[in-house]
Amino acid sequence: MNESTSSYLALLILLILITSFIVYIHVRAVKKRKDDHTEKERFLSMFGSVIEAQNLGLVIWDKEEIVYINARIIAHLKDAKIDIRDRQQVRKLLENPDSNLLFYDVLGTIKEKANVDEDFTQVWTKEIEKKFIEVTYMRKNCIGLYYNIVTTRDISMEFSVIENKILNELINILSEEISKDNIDLKEIGEKIRTLLVQYSLVDIFAIALLEPNGEIYYPYFKYGDTDDRSGMRYSSERKNFTRYVIDKGMKTLIRDSKKNGELPDGYRVFTIYDKAFTDYGVPIIYRNISRGAVLFEKIGVDQFSESTISLFDKVASIITLALSFVDTLQEVQYERKRFFELSIKDYLTGAYSRRFLEQYLEKEMNKSKRTNRPISVVFIDIDKFKEINDKFGHVYGDVVLKTFVEVINRNIRAMDLIARYGGDEFILVFPETDITHAHNVMDRILESLSKEKISISFGIIDATAFDSIEEVYKEVDNRMYGMKRRNEGC
Numbered sequence: 001m002n003e004s005t006s007s008y009l010a011l012l013i014l015l016i017l018i019t020s021f022i023v024y025i026h027v028r029a030v031k032k033r034k035d036d037h038t039e040k041e042r043f044l045s046m047f048g049s050v051i052e053a054q055n056l057g058l059v060i061w062d063k064e065e066i067v068y069i070n071a072r073i074i075a076h077l078k079d080a081k082i083d084i085r086d087r088q089q090v091r092k093l094l095e096n097p098d099s100n101l102l103f104y105d106v107l108g109t110i111k112e113k114a115n116v117d118e119d120f121t122q123v124w125t126k127e128i129e130k131k132f133i134e135v136t137y138m139r140k141n142c143i144g145l146y147y148n149i150v151t152t153r154d155i156s157m158e159f160s161v162i163e164n165k166i167l168n169e170l171i172n173i174l175s176e177e178i179s180k181d182n183i184d185l186k187e188i189g190e191k192i193r194t195l196l197v198q199y200s201l202v203d204i205f206a207i208a209l210l211e212p213n214g215e216i217y218y219p220y221f222k223y224g225d226t227d228d229r230s231g232m233r234y235s236s237e238r239k240n241f242t243r244y245v246i247d248k249g250m251k252t253l254i255r256d257s258k259k260n261g262e263l264p265d266g267y268r269v270f271t272i273y274d275k276a277f278t279d280y281g282v283p284i285i286y287r288n289i290s291r292g293a294v295l296f297e298k299i300g301v302d303q304f305s306e307s308t309i310s311l312f313d314k315v316a317s318i319i320t321l322a323l324s325f326v327d328t329l330q331e332v333q334y335e336r337k338r339f340f341e342l343s344i345k346d347y348l349t350g351a352y353s354r355r356f357l358e359q360y361l362e363k364e365m366n367k368s369k370r371t372n373r374p375i376s377v378v379f380i381d382i383d384k385f386k387e388i389n390d391k392f393g394h395v396y397g398d399v400v401l402k403t404f405v406e407v408i409n410r411n412i413r414a415m416d417l418i419a420r421y422g423g424d425e426f427i428l429v430f431p432e433t434d435i436t437h438a439h440n441v442m443d444r445i446l447e448s449l450s451k452e453k454i455s456i457s458f459g460i461i462d463a464t465a466f467d468s469i470e471e472v473y474k475e476v477d478n479r480m481y482g483m484k485r486r487n488e489g490c
Contacts (some may be wrong), residue, residue: 057152189220
């Protein structure tokens, strides 16, 4: 029998007991027997013994009165600052749940559902004085009348199980995201918050990153189910709680955002909806640099126990590790790309290397023969380049080479290629381009180069007519020198 089945059966048995108890109360009230009081007390004692044996706190009431209450629920809820046995206090609390921040969501739901004639069940996990209490609210129909039932159960011993579930699920979430091309911190944040809210550990969860311009960017920031502030940015001038955690690079706990909202050095905690919050921030630090923060917030004063804070630290550490890994991976990929480009490109001009040219040209020639598509190759030599170096120096010559390649790149397609063959000689490859179109491209290039006062000689061939790269080089070189001789003759 699995955990969920056991919990369901336990709840079912409890409901049967409660229903039987309420039915009994009604039956005795209807009969109005003389010994009713005695029998009622006897049944209460028996019922209470069963409930106590399950280590449950229990209170049952209708619109008029409390039907049953035991000592355990009083112990569990003692931090609620009321005597739940006092009808007036209970009624006042239900009328104004805002007065008790600790149980705001529980009492708010009870207030909403307490007078509704429908069956309803909801479960929360609450941390009370460093203990974890599971609170169940039920609105149940018994013999035509609806009763409000609240049970409490100490699950502190189960917190380690809860912690392991959260951390394991978090690792799975981040592992899945890291495997993607682009990590989505908003999606990660939403999944983490869902985990923490499931156990009533937070009301607000946020991930903040420090931008290079000093702004704080929140890829994820959400309060409740509707107040989503993800994507917002704060300038470097806003000295809020997040910036304090990032700037100081230290974990920071604010037990009461209203009373303890003023921080050193002019920083302060900005409240939301004028409520008191418990705030806990953990800096995202790797390579000894504070790069952001993970924020945990909950309605109420001093809501986080040592065990909860320890869990938050672990959550933040896993997030930090993931972000560090992603940054490192991106840097490695960038360096690999840069190294690859350096290995296949000319350092000075950015044109492709002769070695890469040969691999590319061989591939495109084979492709051209398979598809019966043309491929044009152009051999280019910059006219009188030696004279330019001799007259103006090699630095100026380098500028001419770089300018030449820039002009070429502006006038060719992404699928085309320019490679430095050697010195001032370059080769252009135009896949799926016939001689006529290649000449048209060269006309544009000549016009652009003339504006830069750069003169060239070139030759063009259809490479499909040749069987080897060497033959292509030889023929296109001959044609280029033919044009150069003609230009020099002029």
